[in-house]
Structure formats: structure tokens, C-alpha cells
Amino acid sequence: MSDAERSERVVVAMSGGVDSSVAAALMVEAGYEVIGVTLNLAGGASRCCSLEDADDARRVAERLGIRFYVANYRERFDTEVKQAFADAYLAGRTPIPCVTCNSRFKFEYLLDRAKVFGAGSVVSGHYARIDTDPISKRRRLLRAADPQKDQTYFLFELTQQQLQALWFPLGDMKKSEVREYARRLGLATAEKPESQEICFVPDGDYAAAVERIRPDRLPGPGEIRDTHGRRLGTHAGIHRFTVGQRRGLGIGGGDKRYVTEIDADRNLVIVGDRQAVMAKGARLERVNWISGETPDAPVRASVRVRYRHEGAAATIEPDGLGGAVVRFNEPVSAVSPGQAVVFDVGEEVLGGGWIVGSFR
Amino acid sequence: MRIYLDHNATTPVRSEVADAMDRVLREVHGNPSSTHSEGSAAREALETARSRVALLLGTRPDRVLFTAGATEANNTALLGLLRRREQAPGHVVSTQVEHPSVEAALQVLESTGWRVTRLPVDSDGVVALTALADALCDDTALVSVLWANNETGVLQDLEAWSAIVREHGALLHVDATQGIGKLPIDLGSLSIDLLSLSAHKFNGPKGVGCLVVDPELGFEPILHGGPQEKGRRGGTENLAGIVGLGVACDLADKELDQRSLRYSMLRDRLWEGIRTRIDGVKRNGSTAALLPNTLNVEFEDTAGEVLLQALDLEGVAASAGAACHSGSIEPSHVLTAMGRTPESARGSLRLSVGFGTDEEQIDFVLDRLCELVPRVREAEGA
Numbered sequence: 001m002s003d004a005e006r007s008e009r010v011v012v013a014m015s016g017g018v019d020s021s022v023a024a025a026l027m028v029e030a031g032y033e034v035i036g037v038t039l040n041l042a043g044g045a046s047r048c049c050s051l052e053d054a055d056d057a058r059r060v061a062e063r064l065g066i067r068f069y070v071a072n073y074r075e076r077f078d079t080e081v082k083q084a085f086a087d088a089y090l091a092g093r094t095p096i097p098c099v100t101c102n103s104r105f106k107f108e109y110l111l112d113r114a115k116v117f118g119a120g121s122v123v124s125g126h127y128a129r130i131d132t133d134p135i136s137k138r139r140r141l142l143r144a145a146d147p148q149k150d151q152t153y154f155l156f157e158l159t160q161q162q163l164q165a166l167w168f169p170l171g172d173m174k175k176s177e178v179r180e181y182a183r184r185l186g187l188a189t190a191e192k193p194e195s196q197e198i199c200f201v202p203d204g205d206y207a208a209a210v211e212r213i214r215p216d217r218l219p220g221p222g223e224i225r226d227t228h229g230r231r232l233g234t235h236a237g238i239h240r241f242t243v244g245q246r247r248g249l250g251i252g253g254g255d256k257r258y259v260t261e262i263d264a265d266r267n268l269v270i271v272g273d274r275q276a277v278m279a280k281g282a283r284l285e286r287v288n289w290i291s292g293e294t295p296d297a298p299v300r301a302s303v304r305v306r307y308r309h310e311g312a313a314a315t316i317e318p319d320g321l322g323g324a325v326v327r328f329n330e331p332v333s334a335v336s337p338g339q340a341v342v343f344d345v346g347e348e349v350l351g352g353g354w355i356v357g358s359f360r
Numbered sequence: 361m362r363i364y365l366d367h368n369a370t371t372p373v374r375s376e377v378a379d380a381m382d383r384v385l386r387e388v389h390g391n392p393s394s395t396h397s398e399g400s401a402a403r404e405a406l407e408t409a410r411s412r413v414a415l416l417l418g419t420r421p422d423r424v425l426f427t428a429g430a431t432e433a434n435n436t437a438l439l440g441l442l443r444r445r446e447q448a449p450g451h452v453v454s455t456q457v458e459h460p461s462v463e464a465a466l467q468v469l470e471s472t473g474w475r476v477t478r479l480p481v482d483s484d485g486v487v488a489l490t491a492l493a494d495a496l497c498d499d500t501a502l503v504s505v506l507w508a509n510n511e512t513g514v515l516q517d518l519e520a521w522s523a524i525v526r527e528h529g530a531l532l533h534v535d536a537t538q539g540i541g542k543l544p545i546d547l548g549s550l551s552i553d554l555l556s557l558s559a560h561k562f563n564g565p566k567g568v569g570c571l572v573v574d575p576e577l578g579f580e581p582i583l584h585g586g587p588q589e590k591g592r593r594g595g596t597e598n599l600a601g602i603v604g605l606g607v608a609c610d611l612a613d614k615e616l617d618q619r620s621l622r623y624s625m626l627r628d629r630l631w632e633g634i635r636t637r638i639d640g641v642k643r644n645g646s647t648a649a650l651l652p653n654t655l656n657v658e659f660e661d662t663a664g665e666v667l668l669q670a671l672d673l674e675g676v677a678a679s680a681g682a683a684c685h686s687g688s689i690e691p692s693h694v695l696t697a698m699g700r701t702p703e704s705a706r707g708s709l710r711l712s713v714g715f716g717t718d719e720e721q722i723d724f725v726l727d728r729l730c731e732l733v734p735r736v737r738e739a740e741g742a
Binding site for chain 2: 035067069071072112113115116117118
């Protein structure tokens with residue numbers, strides 16, 4: 001077969017779940033030479049990206065008659081995602097490791113692997129859309145057609161170069177359509193449950209995960225104080241808290257109290273009333289503008305301050321140093337350092353950045 | 361087009377072997393233990409195969425004990441022999457570069473009170489004979505050694521080992537799985553008490569092999585059952601497989617000289633091409649005596665896993681060290697024992713030629729390697 005007759009080769013990131021299985025099937029149906037790749041990230045212990053999931057993905061690949069490989073990134077995942085996750089908690093932040101996992105592992109590393117394989121694109125089962133701006137010819141990241149499933153919050157670090165080589169074939173589909181498609185094809189993963197938000201903490205006990213990952217760096221007990229510096233009680237480690245948290249403070253009392261600040265240097269958890277947890281704005285670092293160009297004037301957009309946040313109207317002022325200041329039109333609660341803020345205008349995602357702190 | 365350079369993992373079955381097995385499956389349905397005509401036809405096929413194995417090895421047919429491959433043979437040699445009821449735990453000598461089926465059995469022995477010395481290897485993968493002599497103790501019951509290493513092809517000097525072990529008075533077990541069918545061996549002139557082999561490594565079927573062992577040497581069977589194999593291995597014989605093993609031995613016996621010449625010519629062509637056309641390559645086990653068909657190369661600053669996948673996409677099957685479970689490629693214990701760092705071990709590829717390999721294939725593989733190695737370095741390096 002000559003090169004001209006050979007169909008274009010693409011790599012599909014197959015997690016072993018239903019979404020990426022369908023993404024692979026759609027590419028096969030469209031006539032591409034599909035190579036399935038599963039990332040082995042967290043090893044056997046976790047729900048996602050484990051070898052059992054690799055086995056599921058392999059079965060789907062066999063069913064589709066495509067080549068399949070496992071890409072082993074466990075060591076990099078340990079240092080770049082898991083340890084970074086634990087260290088963020090120990091520094092008083094509330095990390096969102098899925099963003100790094102997506103932008104670095106699922107896209108940067110997988111695009112590297114695709115190059116080795118002679119494949120032009122990486123395809124994934126993310127619920128997001130990519131199109132080309134008719135005027136600037138730049139790629140745009142758009143929210144998914146199914147708002148319940150939209151995953152663009154995790155994708156704000158994508159670059160123009162990456163968007164050129166990425167495809168999200170599920171961006172226009174509803175989850176129910178995806179499952180229906182998987183059933184029709186008889187894919188083994190059709191009825192698989194949704195995966196957890198953080199794959200290496202399947203039980204949702206983040207504090208225990210931090211203690212497991214960094215047993216030698218735990219801060220130990222410290223004081224809980226109110227916003228006036230009065231001592232209210234003790235805590236068993238700052239990594240057990242997140243800004244905006246109300247339950248499990250262990251200080252009793254009638255007033256509703258929220259964590260307003262975590263001071264890692266002094267090993268303090270500061271609590272206050274509902275008013276004290278409302279922020280007028282946030283300072284961001286490592287801001288990515290998907291267009292590839294930092295705007296030279298403030299930008300009005302809807303901002304999401306955590307995954308599944310419906311968005312709040314705000315103005316974003318780039319600080320000229322790769323960061324930005326976000327001013328909300330109305331105060332927003334629980335703006336936690338370590339989380340990401342993503343900027344949207346309509347269905348388009350302009351970019352996002354990492355919360356360093358908030359202000360009232 | 362597919363090019364298979366992974367003959368140390370397993371080999372294609374020769375059509376002579378498949379034909380003979382097909383005949384047995386269709387026409388010889390008796391149980392070798394039965395006394396009727398069908399039984400004796402089966403028995404005859406079984407004993408013909410036994411003679412063919414014995415002929416290749418230069419031993420007596422009554423020393424050939426059929427097993428389900430080399431793993432069972434190795435387990436039988438180590439555990440069957442040393443767990444005899446009258447045998448008190450003592451000392452065993454082996455090496456750091458054994459196949460898992462020996463290493464795992466050594467660990468079982470250790471858990472039951474045996475002491476095990478695992479001799480180290482030098483940077484070429486060879487055990488120092490002085491270290492062997494020094495390791496032997498008064499209560500050393502058995503020495504077990506891998507003749508030809510599956511990953512590197514490095515050979516241990518069987519003549520020297522057998523002389524040293526015989527002089528000491530211990531028994532010698534040789535795992536000859538990779539050597540059989542590629543190199544000559546004459547058990548008549550070597551003092552080897554037990555020897556394991558597997559049919560699928562030299563164009564026979566999978567799931568059959570044998571342990572060569574003196575019938576006088578008492579041991580506990582691993583598989584308890586009927587009186588088959590003189591009570592040393594229960595269970596109705598895998599007749600078609602055994603016949604296939606016999607034919608593979610017969611072919612090896614006839615073709616051995618020309619095979620090793622041809623394999624080494626192809627292997628050397630591959631190495632010459634790699635050495636002259638690609639920067640930053642090292643041959644593992646370069647100055648040792650080697651199997652004629654095996655080339656183990658480190659491509660510096662690459663991940664063997666990635667190179668392997670890229671080669672597969674281009675139609676070439678090779679191996680990164682030992683075969684392993686998806687995704688969990690640990691640095692090879694063999695290369696680590698030879699003093700390689702985990703990074704260098706991970707960048708190493710095993711290319712093993714065999715039946716069906718030709719010059720054109722070697723040249724195709726060289727061209728692909730020349731394209732892919734720089735690509736892997738660029739994408740996955742740093």
C-alpha cells in the first residue's frame with residue numbers, strides 16, 4: 001500500500017471508560033487508522049488508569065480491530081501529579097490535579113508519543129469542542145453541547161499548538177447518546193460507571209491520601225483561630241481543610257463558621273462567618289490564554305472558580321507577569337487557593353489560571 | 361508485512377512439526393498406558409519422540425522425562441529433587457540472572473529452610489568460575505545454572521561448570537531452554553545431572569518440554585497421579601505436543617550447524633548496521649560467548665518500551681528485555697545484575713533472529729531503526 005492510499009493515523013487516548021471507547025469507535029468508523037493508547041498512571045490501586053482499566057481498553061481495541069498499547073508514565077505521574085497534589089494541601093492550598101493530568105499527560109506526553117508513532121492527531125473522549133475562528137484562523141476551545149458533561153474546566157491550559165493536533169469527537173454528543181452508541185456496538189465498557197473526579201483518591205478521603213503520599217512531611221496539629229486571632233480550638237493538620245469548608249471543623253458553637261484562610265507558615269486554620277468567606281476577587285498565576293495572546297486590556301467574562309461552578313460575571317485584568325487579577329461583579333464564596341479559574345465568553349473558553357489568593 | 365525478531369520469546373512452529381502433530385491428533389487416539397492396539401500405537405509415537413530428544417542431546421531415552429515445558433522442568437528439578445522426604449535442607453548455588461521459573465523455585469526453597477547463593481555476573485553477564493568454586497559448601501546439594509541467557513544470549517561455560525561441580529560432588533542442573541536448537545550440546549561428554557528444555561523455543565509447540573534426569577535419581581513428583589513417566593509425572597501424556605517436540609529435535613539435529621551459521625550471520629549484519637548507522641548504541645554482553653541469534657542493544661536516551669511500540673507499528677516485533685505484563689515494564693534484572701543503571705536497562709532492546717529471518721528483513725529493520733531511534737529520542741528524551 002502506498003502512502004497516498006494509507007489512511008491517516010491517529011492516536012486515541014483510551015482510558016477503559018465508555019467515552020474514550022466511543023471516541024475510538026467513531027474514528028474507526030470515519031476511516032482513520034486508529035491506535036489506542038492507555039496511560040498507565042496510578043498503578044493498580046486506583047479506580048482510573050489502572051491495569052484493569054487497561055484490560056478493558058484492550059478488549060474494546062480488540063473488538064474494534066485496532067492496535068493498542070499501554071504508555072507507562074507511573075513515575076512521572078507520581079512526582080508531577082500525586083506529590084504535587086499532596087504538597088499543595090501541605091502548603092494550605094486545595095489542588096485540582098486533573099488539570100495537570102489532562103494538559104500534561106493526556107495531551108503533551110501523548111502528543112509526543114503520537115509523533116513517534118507517525119500519527120498526526122490525538123483524539124480523546126473529552127466533552128469539549130474545538131473549532132477555528134473564521135477571522136483569526138486560531139483554534140478555539142468551546143464548551144460541550146451537553147452542559148452536564150462539559151469538561152472544559154480541566155482543559156484551560158491547552159495551547160494553540162496542542163489544539164491543532166487534538167480532536168474531541170464527543171463534544172457534540174450527549175452522554176446518553178454515547179452510551180447508546182456503545183451499546184449498539186456491543187462495547188464491553190457501555191455500562192461502566194462514571195469515574196471519580198480524582199482517580200488516585202477513589203474513596204474521596206483527600207486527607208488520608210495526603211498522609212499516604214507524604215507521610216514524612218505532615219505538619220501535625222495546630223490552632224484554629226477566628227478572623228480576630230482568637231483561639232477557638234485545635235486541628236489535626238492543615239491538609240484536612242479547604243477554604244469555604246463548613247463541616248468537620250470540630251469547634252462546635254452555634255454560629256455557622258467557614259474556613260476563610262489556611263496559613264501554612266504558622267500552621268493555622270482561620271475561620272469566620274459567611275461574610276468572611278465571600279471574595280470580591282482573586283489573584284491568579286500561570287494564566288493561559290488559549291488564543292496564545294495575552295489581552296492588553298481587561299476582559300469581561302464569566303468565570304468558573306471550581307469544577308461544576310455555574311460561573312460568575314467578572315473582569316479579568318492581566319498583570320503583565322503571566323498572572324491576572326479577577327474582580328467579580330458580585331462576591332463569590334469559597335475561592336480556594338490551588339483551584340483553577342476558567343474564563344468563558346458564551347460557549348468559548350478564553351483560558352484560565354491558578355488561584356494564589358482572594359480578596360474581600 | 362510482519363517481521364518477527366522475537367524468537368527468544370517463542371518461535372513459529374515448523375510445518376514439519378505441525379504436520380506430525382496433526383497426524384497424531386487425527387489418527388493416534390489411544391492412551392499410551394493402554395494395552396490394546398490403539399494404546400500401543402500411541403506408546404510407539406511417544407517413545408519415538410523420546411528417542412529423538414535423546415539423540416539431539418546425546419543421552420539415553422530413559423533419561424527423558426516429558427513435562428509441560430521448561431517451567432515445569434525447572435520446578436521439578438529444584439523442588440522435586442530437594443524436597444525428597446529424606447533430604448534435610450542444605451545449600452543451593454545459582455546465579456543472579458536466572459529465568460523466573462528458577463528464581464521463584466529458589467525462593468520456595470529458601471522459605472523451607474534452604475540456603476541459596478546467587479552468584480553475581482560481570483559487566484558482560486558471565487559468572488566468574490572462581491566464584492562458583494568458592495561458593496560450593498560441604499552441604500551444597502545442587503547447582504542450577506542458566507546456560508544461555510534469554511535476554512542477552514550470554515552463555516555460561518558448561519564444560520567448566522560441569523567439571524567444577526563434579527569435582528565437588530554436588531548435582532548440576534542446567535536450564536538449557538534458549539540454547540537447545542541453536543547450539544550443539546552433548547550430554548555424553550558433560551557431567552550434567554539435570555537439564556530443562558522447552559519445545560516452543562526451537563520451532564516446536566507451546567506447552568511441552570522435558571527434564572533430562574537419571575531415572576536412578578529419586579525425587580518427589582510435582583504432579584502426583586498415575587504411573588506415567590515411571591511414576592515421576594502423573595497425567596496422561598500430551599502426545600501431540602510430545603510428538604511435535606520430537607520432530608523439532610529431529611530438525612534441530614539435522615540443521616544445527618547450518619542454523620547457527622545462518623543465525624549469527626544475520627545477527628551480525630543487524631549489529632553492524634546498528635553500530636555504523638546509529639549513534640549512542642551499546643551492545644550488552646559484547647565480549648562474552650553468545651547465542652548465535654541474539655542481539656541485545658542499548659539505545660542511549662530512549663525508552664525501549666516506546667521504541668518497541670513504534671517498531672510494532674512499522675511491522676517489526678522485538679522485545680524490551682523479558683516479556684512482561686502490560687504497562688509494568690520493570691528494568692531487566694539481568695541487565696541490572698550486569699551493572700547497568702535502570703535508565704540504560706530501560707533503553708535496551710532484544711532482537712532475536714530465527715527460522716524465516718532473511719537479509720532483506722534485517723535491512724528493513726535497520727532502516728526503521730534509523731528513523732525511529734532519533735524520533736524517540738526527540739519526543740521522549742530529556
